[in-house]
Amino acid sequence: MENATGIIIYINGPVVKAKNMTAFRMREMVLVGKNKLIGEVISLNGDKGTIQVYEETEGLEIDEEVQSTGKALSLKLGPGIIGNIFDGIERPLIKINEMSKSFIPQGIGMISIDADKSWHINISVKAGDIVFGGQIYGTVKETPVVEHRLMVPPGIKGRVIEAVSSGAYSIENVLVKVEDEKKDIVELKMYHEWPVRTPRPVKERMEMLRPLITGQRVMDTFFPVAKGGTAAIPGGFGTGKTSAQHQLAKWSDADIIVYVGCGERGNEMTEVLEEFPEIADPKTGRPIMDRTVLIANTSNMPVAAREASIYTGITIAEYYRDMGYHVAMMADSTSRWAEALREISGRLEEMPAEEGFPAYLPSRLAEFYERAGYVNNLNGSEGSITIIGAVSPPGGEFSEPVTENTRRYVGVFWGLDKELAYSRHYPAVNWLTSHSGYLSDLSEWYESNVAPDxxxxxxxxxxxxxxxxxxxxxxxxxxxxxxxxxxxxxxxxxxxxxxxxxxxxxxxxxxxxxxxxxxxxxxxxxxxxxxxxxxxxxxxxxxxxxxxxxxxxxxxxxxxxxxxxxxxxxxxxxxxxxxxxxxxxxxxx
Known part of the structure; x- marks a missing residue:
């Protein structure tokens, strides 16, 4: 119910409790307080509900209202994502910087990709055509190196009753009208929305038989990761996790790079933001930002948005995978994400498990890494998402919960060693503690494409x-x-x-x-x-x-x-x- 209203009765950092919540749903996006802060319902118990707020709650007061939006926390997926820099819930930081130089202002709203920009579209369907979820019905030149393929949202099937001609349009223009199987009219715009916590559907998962080529010898030759596979880069402070991920983002043979700076120090993220636009892409000679999405959620940003940033990144990666692209997603670092889970769990007064982390940490990690894969998409194209997550164990101790649970779910473990790093041996991947689970699947590819021995x-x-x-x-x-x-x-x-x-x-x-x-x-x-x-x-x-x-x-x-x-x-x-x-x-x- 979109007009449902709750009343705030408790505020603890990013955790807010409200009454009159019977009409709300789990995982619904809500607007909190007079500033309309963006939040998400994370528990419901009778008349009362708990909300995690993705913005600073300073100034929020008891008895202010919580308004329903009627939908889950979702992203706008359309042209304008590539080359952009977003916060943890897909708000564009460059645009926000024009509005407020120092900080993200409270209640700025769920602004997203540019609604005013005009894009030239080539439409490939006409009235009378039958379309289905995932089908590409038009293309846009999003950047000089990325063709954005407009897709019918998953779950929609029907007959086109109206389609615009090719030309320039904004993302809010209706491009195609489809009469679905229930005789309802569905309007297709240049974008569609998708809930971040719901994996996008595929036709089938396929075997991973090709490596993600990184140009880094210890990774390509000794411990290779498959396209569509998962890898972890654990290491203590100063061992080169971020540098390794920068190298992978620059040089891996993925079509699209999604880089999530999750809870990292601001100066490290600044380095990424300044360096990436200057890097020439070895494939095209153009700036690497022409095929990169940056999600910056630094350690001083709201902790709940840090928890959401991982899901924002993987949802964007799935969207480009569905077009038929091979995507590499860098998560730096999943330890900071797990710490956000721990902080929110503590404020919710949940029973802590090992080292204070919530008992559901392993299942959350598994859910995240499961969204990688090499797939046959709904439209028949092949695409993949390779997830490479950095882990920052305190003191470089690999037996702590985040590293141990990550090791269970990833196919490649590139363990960084502080002794190697301190002796200036980079990448500081320790060949005694690292391993790859993809060797048997990839050996035939190496023998056929590189050398038999x-x-x-x-x-x-x-x-x-x-x-x-x-x-x-x-x-x-x-x-x-x-x-x-x-x-x-x-x-x-x-x-x-x-x-x-x-x-x-x-x-x-x-x-x-x-x-x-x-x-x-x-x-x-x-x-x-x-x-x-x-x-x-x-x-x-x-x-x-x-x-x-x-x-x-x-x-x-x-x-x-x-x-x-x-x-x-x-x-x-x-x-x-x-x-x-x-x-x-x-x-x-």
Whole structure:
């Protein structure tokens, strides 16, 4: 009932309780107080209801009214989303900044995508056509690189009785009128609304058989994530979570990027807002903002909106997936989102579970990550959402509830290590604690599209790193000199893998993004060095001769010295390795 009215009887931060709430519904969006603050009904008990408010409640008073809107907390989905910067409930921050320079004013309302802007539309349906939910009935050039596909909202099916001709319209213009199966007339505008907590429907979920290519060696080669998969980047303060997500946002081969800054410090979000418009997209040469949506909900913004920002991000991602795009969603960080859940739960006086988090934390995390996937859309196109969530465990302790529960639901775990970060090894992904659950699904793709022995080489290098970890325990006790030469060689080669392959500079033009073919050739060069060195050790050559400083340095620096478009230079490196060890073999034959 849209005219239903409740009366406020209790205020505790973002949590408001009201009476006369029998006509309200769960998860309904409401307007709270004389300033019409945006809120959502989160519990109903007889005549009384509890509301979480998405704006600051300072100045709100007892006995003010709560007004019904008759609908759930929803987003306007239409042209004008890409390239925009929103808060946690899809209010445009650039437009708000023009209205109020310092803060988001109270009661500004549920403003959203620009209603005045004119868009040129190509309409592809006419009177008499039968349309269905998800069908594309027109296109708009939203940015120079993104074609926005106007879709019939899910759940609608019927016959077109009227359609405008192609031309310029605003989002409020009625473009198509459809007579549905109940003989009701449905008006289609350039946008439609969708409740943020309801996943958008798909025809079917498909197997995830292609990787999301990131250009980051430790992720692409050692612990790959599938398109439509889920990944977590947990790490303590200063380990490079945000930097890793920036790299993934810049370089991953997704069509659309949705970046949610959820409860992060304002200066980190400022860096994103300033940096992204300046970054040239490697695909198009244009600014990367032409295919990016930013949702900024910093730590000083209302805590309830932080809880909603994750759902805002995933709903926008699903909307573009339904058009047939591959979307990568970055959530930075889900720990701050979980802390928002904990704060609201505490104000609701719910029984706390482990470390004060609500008992429903695991199910909320599962619901969020479940909205990823590679799907066949209602209109027959294929699309995907890959979710990459940063986790900020206090003190870098991975056994805390958010990290532990996240690990249960994600397919890839890129565990960041503070010791690696403090030694300037970035990305600080620890190869001993990280894992990927997509290897068996993706191995065929790697073998067909990169090299038949790609996965075999990866496994061999990981074994060397695991062997190094075992040997370092011995070295700590008795020193390296007591090790036989074959084990000392393992330590030398593992150092090359760590420094020459896994360590990657985000600021070097050749190293910030590395194509898969170059990643494979780097592994191949290291493997040739290891095989020839191992053979020389067996022949009795001393480690001092086997470790040729120039060759070892060339291998470590090949990531910088070999341009990404001149991969034939690897032949020279491999030839120099073979020439040197051929001569060494003659000495110790």
């Amino acid at each position: 790609m996965m075999e080489l990866r496994l061999k290098m990981l074994k060397i790193l695991y062997e190094e970890n075992r040997l370092l325990e011995i070295v700590k006790l008795v020193g390296e000199d007591v090790l036989p030469d074959d084990q000392r060689l393992v330590l030398e080669i593992s150092k090359i893998i760590r420094v020459g392959f896994l360590q990657q500079s985000a600021f070097h033009k050749e190293d910030t993004y590395v194509p898969l073919k170059k990643q494979y050739l780097m592994l191949k060069a290291i493997n040739v060095l290891y095989d020839r060195s191992s053979a020389a050790v067996k022949r009795g050559a001393p480690i001092s001769k086997i470790k040729n400083d120039k060759i070892y340095q060339d291998i470590v620096k090949m990531k910088y010295n070999i341009p990404n478009d001149k991969l034939d230079m690897f032949d020279e490196i491999i030839k120099s390795i073979n020439d040197y060890y051929d001569s060494l073999d003659k000495q110790y034959a």
